[in-house]
Amino acid sequence: MSVASTTSVTPRRGQRLPPVLGVVLALIALWYVAVVPMNARETLTQAERAGAIIDPPTAVDRRDMSSWALVARNPGLLGASWSLDRPRLPAPHQVVTELYASTIDEEINGRSGIVQSGTLSNRSLVYHGLVTLNATFLGFVIGATLGVVLAIGIVHSRVMDMSVMPWAIVSQTIPIVALAPMIIVVLYSVGVQGLLPKAVISAYLSFFPVVVGMVKGLRSPDRMQLDLMHTYNASKARVLWALRLPASVPYLFASLKIAIAASLVGAIVGELPVQKGGLGARMLAGSYYGQTVQIWAALFVAAALAALLVWAIGAAERRALRRMGMAP
Amino acid sequence: MTLAWLALPVWLVGYGINIAIARGPAHDRRWARFAVPAIFGLTVLAIWELLVRGLGVPAVILPPPSQIAATFAANPEMLWRDFVQTILKGALSGYAIGCGAAVLTALAVDRSEYLRRGLLPLGNFMAALPIVGTAPILVMWFGFGWQSKAAVVVLMVFFPMLVNTVAGLRDTTAMQRDLMTTYAASWGQTLIRLRLPAAMPFIFNGLKISTTLALIGAIVAEFFGSPTLGLGFRISTSIGQLDLGLVWASIVVAALAGTAFFGLVGQIEKRVTFWHGSQRKG
Numbered sequence: 001m002s003v004a005s006t007t008s009v010t011p012r013r014g015q016r017l018p019p020v021l022g023v024v025l026a027l028i029a030l031w032y033v034a035v036v037p038m039n040a041r042e043t044l045t046q047a048e049r050a051g052a053i054i055d056p057p058t059a060v061d062r063r064d065m066s067s068w069a070l071v072a073r074n075p076g077l078l079g080a081s082w083s084l085d086r087p088r089l090p091a092p093h094q095v096v097t098e099l100y101a102s103t104i105d106e107e108i109n110g111r112s113g114i115v116q117s118g119t120l121s122n123r124s125l126v127y128h129g130l131v132t133l134n135a136t137f138l139g140f141v142i143g144a145t146l147g148v149v150l151a152i153g154i155v156h157s158r159v160m161d162m163s164v165m166p167w168a169i170v171s172q173t174i175p176i177v178a179l180a181p182m183i184i185v186v187l188y189s190v191g192v193q194g195l196l197p198k199a200v201i202s203a204y205l206s207f208f209p210v211v212v213g214m215v216k217g218l219r220s221p222d223r224m225q226l227d228l229m230h231t232y233n234a235s236k237a238r239v240l241w242a243l244r245l246p247a248s249v250p251y252l253f254a255s256l257k258i259a260i261a262a263s264l265v266g267a268i269v270g271e272l273p274v275q276k277g278g279l280g281a282r283m284l285a286g287s288y289y290g291q292t293v294q295i296w297a298a299l300f301v302a303a304a305l306a307a308l309l310v311w312a313i314g315a316a317e318r319r320a321l322r323r324m325g326m327a328p
Numbered sequence: 329m330t331l332a333w334l335a336l337p338v339w340l341v342g343y344g345i346n347i348a349i350a351r352g353p354a355h356d357r358r359w360a361r362f363a364v365p366a367i368f369g370l371t372v373l374a375i376w377e378l379l380v381r382g383l384g385v386p387a388v389i390l391p392p393p394s395q396i397a398a399t400f401a402a403n404p405e406m407l408w409r410d411f412v413q414t415i416l417k418g419a420l421s422g423y424a425i426g427c428g429a430a431v432l433t434a435l436a437v438d439r440s441e442y443l444r445r446g447l448l449p450l451g452n453f454m455a456a457l458p459i460v461g462t463a464p465i466l467v468m469w470f471g472f473g474w475q476s477k478a479a480v481v482v483l484m485v486f487f488p489m490l491v492n493t494v495a496g497l498r499d500t501t502a503m504q505r506d507l508m509t510t511y512a513a514s515w516g517q518t519l520i521r522l523r524l525p526a527a528m529p530f531i532f533n534g535l536k537i538s539t540t541l542a543l544i545g546a547i548v549a550e551f552f553g554s555p556t557l558g559l560g561f562r563i564s565t566s567i568g569q570l571d572l573g574l575v576w577a578s579i580v581v582a583a584l585a586g587t588a589f590f591g592l593v594g595q596i597e598k599r600v601t602f603w604h605g606s607q608r609k610g
Binding site: 022179261 | 446447553
């Protein structure tokens, strides 16, 4: 991804928006169309119960038919596809309605909402989003700090470089999330629970991108610059502070963006085994009880969080690079 | 307790050997580059074993490596079936479909400037999203079998792959394109002779990122429902039975599979993009 983002030409905002808008609108239209065949069976069953006559009259006959064939034979009866109670694929407006109902509406009008009870409702996505966000932040801070420290160690010690770095690279190829349930359960059994176990997974996931990126960044000053520091008789600490760390800032931000996205994934996956709130718990609960709209709403909140976090780091990056004179 | 104290000299010896090799004259040799991390890994394993046994850590919290190895050796058939279900059926098929679809989409997108400008920022955006979250939905749609896992993998690898391929297809200089124009090369000829080869480093970058994503998708999707086999299933049920040896053995399988998969793609990359600066020495 890093290769892609550095070379793709980014046109000015005014030129870029219309194509993006066009594609997004096309995708939403496609979504509305896809809702019909996805929900055809359920819709027709409901219509049958309401007394309508359907082309293959019994559900048994319909079971072996493809969704598109059902749609083609009963075009007049599918209006309810977009407003089912438990659709296989909810329509976009249903997701938006659920989003509104489980955030603003729940908090303002709900009995346990913030307006009436003074605390965030545990049925609202605001509450669950904040639970996930807390774990994400804590894990991200721990992981990024440890990553930077280890990278500094690796750059300064050849033994550490030769013994730790290959493992850091290999660990990138391992599906680390597989460890998540174990970490949660093991920490739970020794009495640690709440925020910390999830943060540990987040930290673990965000740790390695930072190590690899920072090692690259701290090594980015070239021979000439290092020689100059050498002629100043600069100490190692001074070289680190005045040359290596400033030079590594672009690399740091590039890996922080990957790290915070990974951190969010870690927090969400970490919420699966212990059902104590958070977006991951919401998704799993939704999948247990067949509440598809609830899963989609949680998914959209997670997507919005990811976008917000990556955007925030991007904004910090632009600011920092501009102040350092590295970007226009 | 004495075993726990033994960990200290073991660490000192391992570290001492590594310092000797790293500071010695042979630190740039091939065997040294291999031996130092290997010694480090073995030392960590030995210390793990000694500390767990010496301090009497219960096996339900952290089993010693010897127990993990014993569990691994005792259940080769079960772990192999899990491997086939999760890695070969779920992850690999999804990986092939997802990456193939992404490359074809990139070729289609590439012909239209409007589509490219519309899809590329979206693809970049989607690549950063926690797509694992779609797992419960896809399990609901495609059932508990490996098909739903493959579907999650398709979604996870599609966007990083698309973004990389689109970027790679644009990575030619005006001079190179002009040369193709002077040869009166058609779009297809330019694609095969110039732009696809030029895009290969980017495509392989996407393929390598996708290997890890594919395994993550296949394993996490099994946490949302699976038949009674598969690595994710094994991990989540063994934790329920507090059989941590089996959990760790499954993780070892996943780790080995991930490393081998990544290494394989890396080797193919070396063969295909031998001309690229990052593959040449010096």
